[in-house]
Amino acid sequence: MGTVVANAGLEGFVVTDSRICAVDGERGRLLYRGIDIGELAQHSTYEETVYLLWYGELPNREQLEAFKSRLASEREVDESIWHLLLALPGRPQPMEALRTAVSALACCDPDNGFDHQEANLNKAIRLTAKMPTIIAYYHRRIQNKERVHPDPELGHAENFLYMLRGERPKPLEARALDMAMILMADHELNASTFAARVTASTLSDMYSAITSAIGTLKGPLHGAANQRAMEMLLEIGSVENAEPYIEAALAAKKRIMGFGHRVYKTGMDPRVVYLREMLHELCMRLGDCHFYHLPVVVASIVKEKKGLHPNVDFFAAPLLYTLGIPVNFFTPVFAASRVAGWTAHVMEQYENNRLLRPLSNYVGPMDRHYVPIEQRNGHLTESLTPVYAEACVQ
Ligand SMILES: CC(C)(COP(=O)(O)OP(=O)(O)OC[C@H]1O[C@@H](n2cnc3c(N)ncnc32)[C@H](O)[C@@H]1OP(=O)(O)O)[C@@H](O)C(=O)NCCC(=O)NCCS
Structure with a gap:
């Protein structure tokens, strides 16, 4: 094959x-x-x-x-x-x-x-x-x-x-x-x-x-985005602070947690609609709508500035917070x-099992030889470190 x-x-x-x-x-x-x-x-x-x-x-x-x-x-x-x-x-x-x-x-x-x-x-x-x-x-x-x-x-x-x-x-x-x-x-x-x-x-x-x-x-690119999204909302704190906060985050090339999706690129994540409605109902009943208004404002700013829709985590976060669940x-x-x-x-x-086993496209060097330890200069480790560190930066 x-x-x-x-x-x-x-x-x-x-x-x-x-x-x-x-x-x-x-x-x-x-x-x-x-x-x-x-x-x-x-x-x-x-x-x-x-x-x-x-x-x-x-x-x-x-x-x-x-x-x-x-x-x-x-x-x-x-x-x-x-x-x-x-x-x-x-x-x-x-x-x-x-x-x-x-x-x-x-x-x-x-x-x-x-x-x-x-x-x-x-x-x-x-x-x-x-x-x-x-x-x-x-x-x-x-x-x-x-x-x-x-x-x-x-x-x-x-x-x-x-x-x-x-x-x-x-x-x-x-x-x-x-x-x-x-x-x-x-x-x-x-x-x-x-x-x-x-x-x-x-x-x-x-x-x-x-x-x-x-x-x-x-x-954090998957399930922990809900925690990160709530931490961000808490850091933003007020509706007035939303725009400068998002502008600064985007200027610093940071990811806005709870936004973007691998699959929903053109359509909106449908889960958002129901979570947002329920959040509204819950906040109205509890008589405090701050954590409904703030995410709604943040969502419209991120849409306007970066063209990204909120995903399930962005509205699940304030809903869980309103229910008193620790972040x-x-x-x-x-x-x-x-x-x-x-x-x-x-x-x-x-x-209907078949082993899931893909391949990787090897892009490293070929035909190298084993070098005895006393003949190695140690450059390899030093040159690898920054590559790994860069990959880890969010
Ligand atoms: C979910 C996610 C990983 C999917 O991303 P993806 O399909 O792999 O897309 P990429 O990571 O390649 O991003 C594509 C572009 O959109 C930007 N982008 C995507 N999500 C972004 C976000 N939340 N904030 C800022 N920029 C974002 C990327 O920076 C990239 O821009 P560039 O092309 O200028 O470099 C991504 O949207 C993300 O990191 N979101 C935040 C974490 C999150 O909410 N995860 C829960 C998903 S349900």
Whole structure:
């Protein structure tokens, strides 16, 4: 077979067939299993959307009730995971703690070591049910507060907020997080989903694939953009400061976090519309619209000055902030939402697997020879350092 050269970043390159999620970047459309994201955001729940992503169909009432209670029954995590969180050295960031805990979770799973379809579905259920608990426990640990155990009577998002805060959220707050989680549940072959599928394609297990995905989501060009976007909004502080701040950032060639997208170049990220509406409703209800007006103003300035649209992270950030979620927990909340999509993709990968193994285009020197150590002059290391350092600058 001939070699096809993809551009850097694999932009525009199709690597697999999938029945899970469709993104139309030109028209700004996003579909889960063929259903427009707007319909799901407005009418569905996170649990129902997870069912849709995994099974390909919406559940009937009976199926949904059974699915919800199965998810709720799997929320508690083994005591060893709590002790692991307590024992982690050096106070790791929440995403580091989540990555470590999810990896360890495999050891507590009765289906660990089994890779048939039912075992993988069980693992997907447990991961989706337990990740909010791990995140909430770690939040309480950082705050030196007692952990709040899951309440099986509450819906998925409502229980998540309850465990984070230690008190039951208002119905609109629970609905707001539920909607945000639906909107973040999947997004075709984004970097973390691709990472999960690459890991699964080696026939490694579901936990390894999700651990890869969490490590990939952690980067600021992907999931951590929501945290960076909120930090930027907090730094801007006031509507008056928005224009000079953005002008200075663009003049310094900085990236404005929460703007731009690999796929939505001509159309707007459709998730923004629903997050922005929900943010508005939430702010109105709470009687403080500062973190609605500020992002709206920043978005119009960035559009005018740089032609970039906001992406999901830019409006998810103030929404999560308004819900009282600490900024460094935004990306873990994203992970707890996206786990539905990751696991759906991993199961799809197993169904029709072929090892994902591309090539690199070697551009280095050829035909060199091994030089004994006493004859080396050390120039190579010095000349490599600046190249690496430059690549790391954002
Ligand atoms: C998401 C992202 C990585 C996609 O980028 P991409 O398709 O790889 O595009 P590139 O990084 O090649 O950027 C193309 C051009 O747009 C500019 N650009 C893209 N996003 C930008 C941003 N957020 N702020 C400022 N400039 C941006 C780049 O500087 C580049 O300009 P140049 O051609 O003058 O050098 C990019 O838009 C970005 O870094 N956004 C901020 C992080 C973010 O919000 N990530 C979450 C995505 S959901």
